[in-house]
Amino acid sequence: MSLFSLPAVKGLIAQILGTIAGMALTTVIRALMGLPAWKAEPAWVVGALLGGVAFLFAVGAFDDWLQWMVGKETPLRHGPPPDRPAWTRYFSVDYNHKVIGIQYTVWGLFLLMAGGTFALAFRTELLRSGMQFLGLELFNNFIGLHGIVMIGGILLGVGGMANYLVPLMLGAEDMAFPRLNALGFWFNVPGALLILSSLLVGGWDAGWTGYPPLSARGPIGYQLFFLGVYFIGLSSIVGAVNLLVTILHMRPKGMSLFRMPIFVWGVFATSLIQLTATQLIGLSFLMVLVERTLGMGFFDPGLAGPGKALLEGGGDPILFQHLFWFYSHPAVYIFILPGLAVIGELLPVFARKPLFGYKWVALSSLAIALVGFLVWAHHMFVSGMNPGLRVPFMFATLLVAVPTGVKFFSWVGTIWGGKLHFPTPMLFVLGAISVFLIGGLTGPILGTVPTNMPLHDSYFVVGHFHATMFGGFVFPFFAALYFWYPKVTGRMYNETLGKIHFWLMTPAFWAQTLGQMTVGVMGMRRRIADYDPALGNGMIQAGHVVITIAGFAIAFGVLLMIYNFIRSAEVGKVAGSNPWRSRSPEWQIPSPVPEHSFAAPVTVVGEPYDYGLAGSTYVRMAAAGDD
Amino acid sequence: MSSVAVSIHESYREKLRNNRLGLWLFFVSEAFMFGGLLAARFYLWREDGVVVRPALDQQLGLIVTSVLLLSSYFMNRAETAIAHDDRENFLSGLLITAFLGLVFLAGVVIFEWGGHIKPWDGVFGAVLFGMTGMHALHVLSGVIFILIIWWNGRKGHFSADRHWGVEACAIYWHYVDLVWIFFYPALYLIGRVVH
Known part of the structure; x- marks a missing residue:
C-alpha cells in the first residue's frame, strides 16, 4: 500500500495544491480587473480558504453528499476499509463514532502537546529578565500560538470524549448523523494546519484574542490564524448539532433525560x-x-479608505x-462542563455510592451554560466600554459561583462516607477538584470590579485561568483517558506509571498556578517578554524559575502518560469488560467495543448511580436475537 | 407490507425526525451569526447616541424585498405540490423560486453594491456590505440548493411520502427570507438618514 493512497495524505497534498490554485486564481482575477496582479494578502486569504476546502474534498469528507446531489443513495459504510489495512481507517473518513472519537482524541493530544511546547519555549525565555534566545516578535507569536493551539486541543479533547462516549452511554447505535460527525472531525485538520503554518508568513503578534487595531494591521499570519479558527x-x-440531536432523539427505551449518565448532561450543556x-x-474574526x-x-x-x-x-x-x-x-x-461531568461520572464508581444530588448536578450544567452567556463583558472592565455595564456584568459573573458551588457540594457529598478506591483515574479526579477549587476561589476576586482593576492583565489572571483549565479540563481529561483506556484498547494501562504521572503533575501544577498568581501580585504583566528583576523585592525571578520547572515537570508527566498508553496497548494485562465495576452501559459490553457496539437493544430499568444498593439495575440488554 | 418494508419505513421516519431537529438547530446557530451582524449595525451606525443610516435607494430596497417575499410563496407552492405528488407545479414552483432568488441577488449585487457606498467607506460601507454580503451568500447557496433539488426532481426523485430534500430546501429558503425581514428595516428604514 502506498503512502499516497492514504486519504489524510491525499488531503494534505490537496491542501497545498488548493492553496497554490487559490493564489493563482486571485492573481488572475486581479489582473483581469486591472489591478496590480500580485498582492500577497488577498492571494493568501483565497489560497488558504481553497486549500482547506480542497483538503476536505480530497480526504473524502463530502463523498456521500456529492453522490446524494446527483440523486444516488449511499448506504452507510461500516467497518474498516476493504482494500487497505485496518489501521488506515484512523487516517480516513470513517463513520463509526468510536473511530471518530479516537481521531479527535489523538489529534487533540497532539495539539495539546504542540501548544504546551510553545509555552515551554517562552517560559524558558522568562527564566531570566532580559531577552535570551527568543526575539520579541517570536515571543509574542508563541504566546498567541500557545493560547489558540491549546484551545483547539481542548476542543478536540472534548469532541473526542463526547463522540466516543455519548452514544455508548446512551445505549445508542451511533451518532444521529455519522457523515456530519466525520466532517466535523476533519475540519480540524486543515484548520490546525492553517494556524500552525501562520508562523511561515510572518505570524501574528496580538495574542490569541487577536484584538484590533493591532490584528487589523499586523502581518499576513493573522489571516491564516482567522481562517484556521473558522474551520x-x-x-x-x-x-454540537450532532450531539444535541443524538442526546434528544437517540435514547433507548427507559432512558429518560434524568436517567442519562451525568457526562451526557455535561456534553448537552456544552453543545448548547x-x-x-x-x-x-x-463572525468577529471574519470581520x-x-x-x-x-x-x-x-x-x-x-x-483610511478612499471614501473617508x-x-x-x-x-x-x-x-x-x-x-x-x-x-x-x-x-x-465549553471546555470545563464535560470535564466537570467526568468528575461526577467517576466519583460514584470509585466511592461505590450514588452521585449526590443527581438532578441538581444535571441542571447546574445547564445553569452554568445559560448564565455564561451573560458575563462576557467582565473581560472588558478596563477596556473603555460604557462603565454602566460593569456592575451588571459583575453580578452576573458572581452568579456563576452558585451552580459551580452545587457541583462542589455534590462531589463532597459523593465522597462523604464512600468506600473510596484510589487507582489513577480517581487520583486525577481528586486532583481536578483540588485544582478547580484554586481556580474557583480566585474567580470572584477577578470578577469583582474593584479587585479586577489592579489585577487586570497581570499574571494573577494567568494563574486563575490555568487553574480553571487544568481543574476543569486537563485533570478530568486525563482521568477520563486512564478510566476509559481499558474500554478502548481492551487492556489495562500501567498503574505505577499512571501514579507517577499523577504525583509529578499535581504538585507541579499547584506550584505553577500559585507561582503565577504570586508573580502577578508582584507586578508581573501577562504576555510580556521581559520584566524588571527588581519586582517583588527581587523575588520575581525565583517565581519564574518555579513556574518554569513546574511546567517541564508537567510536560514530562504527559510524555510518561503517552508512553504508558502506547506500551500498554501491547503488553498491558487484558482488562475484561468491566474492570471498574461501573453501571454505565458502555461497561456492559466487551472491551474493546465491537464494531456495532450493542449486540441487542438496551433498555433502561433503573437509576444510573445506585452504587451499593442491593438488587438495583440500571440497564438491561435483551439477549441477542430476542427482540 | 412485509416486515422489512415496515422497518425501512420506520428508519426513514426516524431519520426524518433527526434531520428536522438538526436543521432547526443549525438555524438557531445561524441566528446568532445574523444577530451578531445586527448588533454590529446598531452599535456602529450611531451618531451622538442616535441611530442613523445611510441614504439607500428606497425603491430598490422595496423591490428586492418584495421579490424575495414573493419567492417564498412559490417555494411553499412547490413543497405543497410534491406533498400531493403534483410534479408539474413542484418543478415550476422551484424554477420560479430560483429565478426570483436570482433577481434578488442581481438587485443587491449589481444595483445596491453599484451605488454610492463602497465597502471601504467607513462603518457605513463595512456594515452595509457585511450584512448584504453574508445574506447574499446564503441566498446564493439557497438558489444552488433549489437547482439541485429541481435537477433531481426532474429525474423523478422525491414523492409525496419521501421528500426530505425538498422540505429542507424550502425551510432553508424561508429562513433566508426571514433573515432579510430583519435586515431590510435595519438597513433601509430605522434611524435618521445621514450621508
Missing part, C-alpha cells in the same frame, strides 16, 4: 454553547479578515471585544 469553529457547530456562541468568534482584505472599517478607527472624506471614518475596537468575548467567555464553559 475549527465549523467543527464545533456541526459537532458550541452551537450558538461559536458563530460570534467566527477583521474582510477589514484587512477589503478595507471594511468595522473595528480600526484609524482605517465623504463618510465617517473607521469602526470601533470595543465592538470586536463584545463580539469576541460573547463566544470566548462561554468557550471556557
Whole structure:
C-alpha cells in the first residue's frame, strides 16, 4: 500500500495544491480587473480558504453528499476499509463514532502537546529578565500560538470524549448523523494546519484574542490564524448539532433525560454553547479578515479608505471585544462542563455510592451554560466600554459561583462516607477538584470590579485561568483517558506509571498556578517578554524559575502518560469488560467495543448511580436475537 | 407490507425526525451569526447616541424585498405540490423560486453594491456590505440548493411520502427570507438618514 493512497495524505497534498490554485486564481482575477496582479494578502486569504476546502474534498469528507446531489443513495459504510489495512481507517473518513472519537482524541493530544511546547519555549525565555534566545516578535507569536493551539486541543479533547462516549452511554447505535460527525472531525485538520503554518508568513503578534487595531494591521499570519479558527469553529457547530440531536432523539427505551449518565448532561450543556456562541468568534474574526482584505472599517478607527472624506471614518475596537468575548467567555464553559461531568461520572464508581444530588448536578450544567452567556463583558472592565455595564456584568459573573458551588457540594457529598478506591483515574479526579477549587476561589476576586482593576492583565489572571483549565479540563481529561483506556484498547494501562504521572503533575501544577498568581501580585504583566528583576523585592525571578520547572515537570508527566498508553496497548494485562465495576452501559459490553457496539437493544430499568444498593439495575440488554 | 418494508419505513421516519431537529438547530446557530451582524449595525451606525443610516435607494430596497417575499410563496407552492405528488407545479414552483432568488441577488449585487457606498467607506460601507454580503451568500447557496433539488426532481426523485430534500430546501429558503425581514428595516428604514 502506498503512502499516497492514504486519504489524510491525499488531503494534505490537496491542501497545498488548493492553496497554490487559490493564489493563482486571485492573481488572475486581479489582473483581469486591472489591478496590480500580485498582492500577497488577498492571494493568501483565497489560497488558504481553497486549500482547506480542497483538503476536505480530497480526504473524502463530502463523498456521500456529492453522490446524494446527483440523486444516488449511499448506504452507510461500516467497518474498516476493504482494500487497505485496518489501521488506515484512523487516517480516513470513517463513520463509526468510536473511530471518530479516537481521531479527535489523538489529534487533540497532539495539539495539546504542540501548544504546551510553545509555552515551554517562552517560559524558558522568562527564566531570566532580559531577552535570551527568543526575539520579541517570536515571543509574542508563541504566546498567541500557545493560547489558540491549546484551545483547539481542548476542543478536540472534548469532541473526542463526547463522540466516543455519548452514544455508548446512551445505549445508542451511533451518532444521529455519522457523515456530519466525520466532517466535523476533519475540519480540524486543515484548520490546525492553517494556524500552525501562520508562523511561515510572518505570524501574528496580538495574542490569541487577536484584538484590533493591532490584528487589523499586523502581518499576513493573522489571516491564516482567522481562517484556521473558522474551520475549527465549523467543527464545533456541526459537532454540537450532532450531539444535541443524538442526546434528544437517540435514547433507548427507559432512558429518560434524568436517567442519562451525568457526562451526557455535561456534553448537552456544552453543545448548547458550541452551537450558538461559536458563530460570534467566527463572525468577529471574519470581520477583521474582510477589514484587512477589503478595507471594511468595522473595528480600526484609524482605517483610511478612499471614501473617508465623504463618510465617517473607521469602526470601533470595543465592538470586536463584545463580539469576541460573547463566544470566548462561554468557550471556557465549553471546555470545563464535560470535564466537570467526568468528575461526577467517576466519583460514584470509585466511592461505590450514588452521585449526590443527581438532578441538581444535571441542571447546574445547564445553569452554568445559560448564565455564561451573560458575563462576557467582565473581560472588558478596563477596556473603555460604557462603565454602566460593569456592575451588571459583575453580578452576573458572581452568579456563576452558585451552580459551580452545587457541583462542589455534590462531589463532597459523593465522597462523604464512600468506600473510596484510589487507582489513577480517581487520583486525577481528586486532583481536578483540588485544582478547580484554586481556580474557583480566585474567580470572584477577578470578577469583582474593584479587585479586577489592579489585577487586570497581570499574571494573577494567568494563574486563575490555568487553574480553571487544568481543574476543569486537563485533570478530568486525563482521568477520563486512564478510566476509559481499558474500554478502548481492551487492556489495562500501567498503574505505577499512571501514579507517577499523577504525583509529578499535581504538585507541579499547584506550584505553577500559585507561582503565577504570586508573580502577578508582584507586578508581573501577562504576555510580556521581559520584566524588571527588581519586582517583588527581587523575588520575581525565583517565581519564574518555579513556574518554569513546574511546567517541564508537567510536560514530562504527559510524555510518561503517552508512553504508558502506547506500551500498554501491547503488553498491558487484558482488562475484561468491566474492570471498574461501573453501571454505565458502555461497561456492559466487551472491551474493546465491537464494531456495532450493542449486540441487542438496551433498555433502561433503573437509576444510573445506585452504587451499593442491593438488587438495583440500571440497564438491561435483551439477549441477542430476542427482540 | 412485509416486515422489512415496515422497518425501512420506520428508519426513514426516524431519520426524518433527526434531520428536522438538526436543521432547526443549525438555524438557531445561524441566528446568532445574523444577530451578531445586527448588533454590529446598531452599535456602529450611531451618531451622538442616535441611530442613523445611510441614504439607500428606497425603491430598490422595496423591490428586492418584495421579490424575495414573493419567492417564498412559490417555494411553499412547490413543497405543497410534491406533498400531493403534483410534479408539474413542484418543478415550476422551484424554477420560479430560483429565478426570483436570482433577481434578488442581481438587485443587491449589481444595483445596491453599484451605488454610492463602497465597502471601504467607513462603518457605513463595512456594515452595509457585511450584512448584504453574508445574506447574499446564503441566498446564493439557497438558489444552488433549489437547482439541485429541481435537477433531481426532474429525474423523478422525491414523492409525496419521501421528500426530505425538498422540505429542507424550502425551510432553508424561508429562513433566508426571514433573515432579510430583519435586515431590510435595519438597513433601509430605522434611524435618521445621514450621508
